[in-house]
Amino acid sequence: KAGVTQTPRYLIKTRGQQVTLSCSPISGHRSVSWYQQTPGQGLQFLFEYFSETQRNKGNFPGRFSGRQFSNSRSEMNVSTLELGDSALYLCASSLESAGALGTQYFGPGTRLTVL
Amino acid sequence: AQSVTQLDSQVPVFEEAPVELRCNYSSSVSVYLFWYVQYPNQGLQLLLKYLSGSTLVKGINGFEAEFNKSQTSFHLRKPSVHISDTAEYFCAVRNTGFQKLVFGTGTRLLVSP
Numbered sequence: 527k528a529g530v531t532q533t534p535r536y537l538i539k540t541r542g543q544q545v546t547l548s549c550s551p552i553s554g555h556r557s558v559s560w561y562q563q564t565p566g567q568g569l570q571f572l573f574e575y576f577s578e579t580q581r582n583k584g585n586f587p588g589r590f591s592g593r594q595f596s597n598s599r600s601e602m603n604v605s606t607l608e609l610g611d612s613a614l615y616l617c618a619s620s621l622e623s624a625g626a627l628g629t630q631y632f633g634p635g636t637r638l639t640v641l
Numbered sequence: 642a643q644s645v646t647q648l649d650s651q652v653p654v655f656e657e658a659p660v661e662l663r664c665n666y667s668s669s670v671s672v673y674l675f676w677y678v679q680y681p682n683q684g685l686q687l688l689l690k691y692l693s694g695s696t697l698v699k700g701i702n703g704f705e706a707e708f709n710k711s712q713t714s715f716h717l718r719k720p721s722v723h724i725s726d727t728a729e730y731f732c733a734v735r736n737t738g739f740q741k742l743v744f745g746t747g748t749r750l751l752v753s754p
Contacts, residue, residue: 569744630742
């Protein structure tokens with residue numbers, strides 16, 4: 527079974543621009559979570575989607591948003607980019623059954639550099 | 642709220658020596674515990690997890706961890722490391738009701754010949 531895929535793998539943007547990152551979960555997984563990884567703040571939870579609905583959100587400004595499609599693929603968007611948004615953005619998917627939350631499996635990440 | 646402490650930012654060790662990476666957590670509710678490994682320029686790979694049951698859990702690549710509720714610890718161990726184990730290791734907790742993982746700051750394991 528294919529793992530979590532993320533596109534693009536690398537991205538360079540300038541301050542003020544916006545960016546959209548994509549994540550395709552493992553087949554059958556309906557929960558998708560996003561994390562930001564930086565040297566200073568470590569790994570931080572951004573948000574989680576399940577069945578096209580945002581279930582949980584971390585402590586990030588409104589410039590960070592996301593959505594999930596009916597096929598469980600997810601996108602996250604960052605508007606008005608700042609230098610501090612440079613990070614590795616990781617997506618994780620998990621399987622839920624009978625209301626039990628599954629283990630999260632991570633993709634390779636998208637490395638975003640803001641100049 | 643949960644928190645995770647990984648006291649050692651870096652652990653140097655010689656090949657074939659044993660290693661222990663320490664993880665302590667804080668939570669007012671029941672949690673699940675995880676160890677993930679990250680190789681350079683890659684995402685996170687699940688090493689092992691504790692959900693319930695036996696407090697000694699075995700994972701991939703010869704790693705194991707022991708859940709100690711009284712000491713709120715979940716230390717990772719390997720009896721004999723290889724050069725290929727050089728990577729960053731993250732301990733994470735999650736409460737039983739939400740899909741939000743709270744990570745420690747990571748421990749860089751450096752294995753030398």
